[in-house]
Amino acid sequence: MNENKVSIRKKLYNFYEKDVYTSRLIIMLLAVLISMLILRPGKFFTFVNFQTMVAQFPEFGLMSLGIMMCMITGGIDLSVVGIANLASISSAIMLKAMVAADGSLAWYGILVSILCGIVIGLLAGVLNGILVAKIHIPPILATLGSYELFSGIAIVLTKGKAISGLPMEYSSVISGKLFGIIPVQLIIFVIMAAVLSFLLTRTTFGPRIYMLGTNMKAAEFSGLNTSGLLIKTYALSGICAALGGLVMLANYNSARADYGAVYTLQCVLIVVLGGVNPDGGKGRISGVVFSILVLQMLSSGLNMFPQISNFYKPLIWGGVLLLAMTLNYFSENRGRSK
């Protein structure tokens, strides 16, 4: 009996040791769920609340996936919010332009404007990739600069105002629900996560970018087309960000150059918390998805306490980020000394 207990504990410990990041996230997830169960059972554990949550997180979840891809190569993409806004603004302009005189939208209108957003995201990502791979600007600076540039263009396009009065068809498609239950935003997120997961684990692209992130020089000398790979990675990140922007457009039913400005930090936090190493070469989709879920639950949970003002959120995000980094530091150093 006693022996059995020990072995379970040992098994759990082994599991924890094997994948520290994911286990830590599962513990955090459970902690949030349990504390909500004690403090706000009637409000938190409702079907509607969960439906709202899964409709909310794809906005920044998609952007986090993009940042994750770049971080695996040892870079970072800080321009995701800029790309998202630029994509949503150009789609919004497209949508408005295609409304017929009688106020109706042709069936292909939604498709064309979504495509337009994705193409903008792709182009923006390719620009980032060229800046990083061909001109060799450090990714942090290249994408910070292009963030200014993309949101600058977005401001010029809108003259700093919000674009609203969009045809209702668009947002009713994207923020609609499949079979009346599953929010379409969630489906977009799941598809993108599945595509990236497929790319990372089932194609040669995955191992190549992991290798790129582990050692750029070694990857180059072993004959990998490093700049091509980098450009592809940043382009993928651009597409993810653009999809995030399209979801934002549907959720707010308007577009503006400064929406989602807090998402940059939040996405970096999610990715680092999800066990992706900022130096590159490490990280998995599952970790990032878990950390997205944890943050969304934490955030929705906090909203149920009116006495905690929204201004505390940056403190909590920053605190969690610092804590996660410190924990990573200690767990990595312990591994090294062994």
Next chain:
Amino acid sequence: MEKKMKKLLSKHEFYISLVIVLLCAMIEIRSGQFFTPNNLVDLGSALIVPGLFAIGAFMVIVSGGIDVSFPALASLSVYTTTRILTDIDYKGGILLPIVMVLAFGALLGAFNGFFIAKLKLPTMIITLGTSSVFKGIMQGVLNSTQIPNIPEGMKKFGNDALFVALNKESGLTSKMPIAFLILIVAIGLAYFVLRYTMFGRALFAIGGNESSAYRAGFNVERTKFILYVVVGAVSSLAGLIRVCMMGQCHPTNMLGMEMMIIAGVVLGGVAITGGDGTLTGCMLGTILIVMVQNSLILLGIPTYWQGFFLGTLIIVGTGISAMQVLRNSKRLVRKKSEEESS
């Protein structure tokens, strides 16, 4: 003479000065308002705060890191100082506020330094986190609001003029605040420290190659820690000057300046990877950014183009310096292989 020319042409500062001169000429031709005494004095006084921030950002970048937390750090320490002094109805001069803000800044800088120097975590991500924490403390815990009436002593310091410039044609006057002296003193000090002290040389060595610096006997951990304490203090001082000059404390109004400052430093030819760069270049870059911000209106360009121009400037500026680094390293490799073959 030819050698001198060649040396000049290879310098980054030369090109950035050229750009500044061209921009000046363009604005002067378009508006005829650039070389008026009051516009120049306005530019000078607009340079004080970004200039001080840039000194801090410059030192961090030279040491191989990127600090994005300084506006949040400065906002928090200035807000705390102003709040305390307003609450106790402080009547004295500017000395106590300066001492207080330096102390708070150093404390918050030490917080940054702990994570970056002691735990050796990446600067950029840590400062993203700490800037969020500082913001949260200011807006959440301290429940910050605008302070419309700052203590008399601070207001007086912000309003006192070194000299007043008068535009004879339009009759407009502009004041050069006394705080400009602080900028000049700070530049002088930074120049001296970076050039003639062990601490300054250590920053360049660490930025060039951290493990080499360690092997050469520099105390990397202590140097970095002191660096972030100093940067915290300098940035907070800049924040205090800004509050004094505005005559009121607006807690969130400095946030978001970090990108512009870093852009200025990098435009001045400071290597983003660390270890290389001059204070002169850093200041020239900052002047260029301040000019773009202040003079777009004189050129007749609507202000909403600002982000676009800033982004383009950052990309072009960092692109040029990155390509230079690449070319130099290639040249080095070629030289080496030539030496080996000969």
